[in-house]
Amino acid sequence: FKAFVKVDDELFDELEEALIMADIGVETSSYIIKELRDRVKTKRITDGNLVKDELKDVISDILSQQDCQMHLDSNPSVILVIGVNGVGKTTSIGKLATYYKAQGKKVLLAAADTFRAAAIDQLDIWASRSGCDIIKQKENSDPAAVVFDACNAAKARGVDILICDTAGRLHNKKNLMAELAKISRVIERELPGASKETLLVLDATTGQNAVSQAKLFSEAANISGIILTKLDGTAKGGIVIAISRELQIPVKFIGVGEGTDDLQVFNPLDFAIALFE
Amino acid sequence: SLGDKLQGVFKRLRGKGKLNEKDIKDAMREVKLALLEADVNFKVVKDFVKNVSEKSLGHEIMESLTPAQQIVKIVNDELTALMGGENARLEFSKKPPSVFMLCGLQGAGKTTACGKLALNLVKQMGKRPLLVACDIYRPAAIKQLQVLGEQINVPVFALGSDISPVEIARQAVEHAKKHGNDPVILDTAGRLHIDERLMDELKQIKEAVEPDEILLVVDAMTGQDAVNVAEHFNTDLEVSGVILSKLDGDTRGGAALSVRQVTGKPIKYASMGEKLADLQPFYPDRMASRILG
Numbered sequence A: 001f002k003a004f005v006k007v008d009d010e011l012f013d014e015l016e017e018a019l020i021m022a023d024i025g026v027e028t029s030s031y032i033i034k035e036l037r038d039r040v041k042t043k044r045i046t047d048g049n050l051v052k053d054e055l056k057d058v059i060s061d062i063l064s065q066q067d068c069q070m071h072l073d074s075n076p077s078v079i080l081v082i083g084v085n086g087v088g089k090t091t092s093i094g095k096l097a098t099y100y101k102a103q104g105k106k107v108l109l110a111a112a113d114t115f116r117a118a119a120i121d122q123l124d125i126w127a128s129r130s131g132c133d134i135i136k137q138k139e140n141s142d143p144a145a146v147v148f149d150a151c152n153a154a155k156a157r158g159v160d161i162l163i164c165d166t167a168g169r170l171h172n173k174k175n176l177m178a179e180l181a182k183i184s185r186v187i188e189r190e191l192p193g194a195s196k197e198t199l200l201v202l203d204a205t206t207g208q209n210a211v212s213q214a215k216l217f218s219e220a221a222n223i224s225g226i227i228l229t230k231l232d233g234t235a236k237g238g239i240v241i242a243i244s245r246e247l248q249i250p251v252k253f254i255g256v257g258e259g260t261d262d263l264q265v266f267n268p269l270d271f272a273i274a275l276f277e
Numbered sequence B: 001s002l003g004d005k006l007q008g009v010f011k012r013l014r015g016k017g018k019l020n021e022k023d024i025k026d027a028m029r030e031v032k033l034a035l036l037e038a039d040v041n042f043k044v045v046k047d048f049v050k051n052v053s054e055k056s057l058g059h060e061i062m063e064s065l066t067p068a069q070q071i072v073k074i075v076n077d078e079l080t081a082l083m084g085g086e087n088a089r090l091e092f093s094k095k096p097p098s099v100f101m102l103c104g105l106q107g108a109g110k111t112t113a114c115g116k117l118a119l120n121l122v123k124q125m126g127k128r129p130l131l132v133a134c135d136i137y138r139p140a141a142i143k144q145l146q147v148l149g150e151q152i153n154v155p156v157f158a159l160g161s162d163i164s165p166v167e168i169a170r171q172a173v174e175h176a177k178k179h180g181n182d183p184v185i186l187d188t189a190g191r192l193h194i195d196e197r198l199m200d201e202l203k204q205i206k207e208a209v210e211p212d213e214i215l216l217v218v219d220a221m222t223g224q225d226a227v228n229v230a231e232h233f234n235t236d237l238e239v240s241g242v243i244l245s246k247l248d249g250d251t252r253g254g255a256a257l258s259v260r261q262v263t264g265k266p267i268k269y270a271s272m273g274e275k276l277a278d279l280q281p282f283y284p285d286r287m288a289s290r291i292l293g
Ligand SMILES: Nc1nc2c(ncn2[C@@H]2O[C@H](COP(=O)(O)OP(=O)(O)OP(=O)(O)O)[C@@H](O)[C@H]2O)c(=O)[nH]1
Pocket: A083, A084, A085, A086, A087, A088, A089, A090, A091, A092, A113, A116, A119, A166, A167, A168, A169, A229, A230, A231, A232, A233, A254, A255, A256, A257, A258, A262, B106, B107, B138, B190, B192
């Protein structure tokens, strides 16, 4: 039994505040509240609890506008994992490898972060944990060369899914964005016509800068989806709503911990409900 | 920029007539929006704007010919003052070795910051630090610290991943005393502020080796959640300072204000890149104008 809540300006202000605190951003929050007010009027909702439910639907509707499915239809298919430093790319790849291996897929990993200390070692451990092969070269070798090798190994070994790790890079570093564009082109050249999912990894604790990340990474590579990590913390990850709306990029997975099974397929309504928990 | 937006708010005045309370209210709305867009926490923004609003209702602003500029100056001065006035230094122990413990959320930049701090202390103060691998969980974390140590010729103390981090810290301090290393820099595993068991581990390390500095490493692009993180870490450990990382990005960095406001602790360093040389002292006035955009 929920106590009756009055539908007034104070309620809408409270809800707008909750959206901003969830990192949804001022502009998107105000758009959502305007949409909510319209629906409340049209549907003649008079109980504040039902207003909250309607709000969850508004948000879920925005997120469901995009195709949240993965499309890995060729053999091999490729998943390129990109994002700024420390967001959870390497760990997410370990989880994805486990996820697809459990579906009976033959998975190959490419250690294309040849720059950061012990990055190759880290991915190597995930390869053993998930029972997948890994293509790696010496530290400081050319990442594009590792990807080139990995694409050809994927073809030769009859691999179903090739997952490429890349070094963390800030989106405002032009040379690093250029390197990423080159890696992306290598994949398309070596595996022409293959299904390619380029997943941008975003940390749920990130604020409005995530929109800038999504914009600039989109210029370097064709982003097909987002992995939103660290949702097991207290951050809500609301920035994906603005990104979904402004850039039409869908969320495909969420990370909810540091273990091999802590990856979930993205569910817009569950995400909307969790925003208010 | 905030200056332009405020000019817009006041342009109806065009030099004729004085500001009234509504003008100040409209101006404060622009200040609030600017800070929220910069990722300053909502509640921190509310308090800050209330404070600035009171200062702006003074006579000089109401009669000023350049109210927009005056208000931007008040906001900038208030932000700078809140950020901590001047650069804060590291606390060293009267009885070496000093112990510095770095902590924070997953991926914030702790391990790299340990390397940077070590290099900085070697170069600036001729210190002989000891890096300590207390992250026994993350795959290849120990190796990562060892590779960094090798790059800067600083020894790394590690006991593998089967010994408790509390014990590793304890033995590291003993090792430092025996071999004349100072300071001891503890790299800890990234953890959630709501993970009781792991926050407890930090409390136990603190109790065992009594650090002279407990530095919270915070990612400069953190959003509204910065307040939760800083509050929990500070309540549990009594943090002594903050290192703000990834400031070489294009984030406005409002998390800096939120963390400072909620803990009252100084931001001691700014990490401005991935290389070990990329550690700089933190300048409150530069951060203030960066947040304002
Ligand atoms: N709590 C939590 N931690 C996570 C999650 N995903 C990754 N992490 C942790 O975040 C930290 C960084 O993860 P990495 O996989 O190394 O991140 P990365 O993007 O590859 O980092 P760089 O390669 O250095 O840019 C590690 O401590 C991970 O265990 C998640 O969903 N939840």
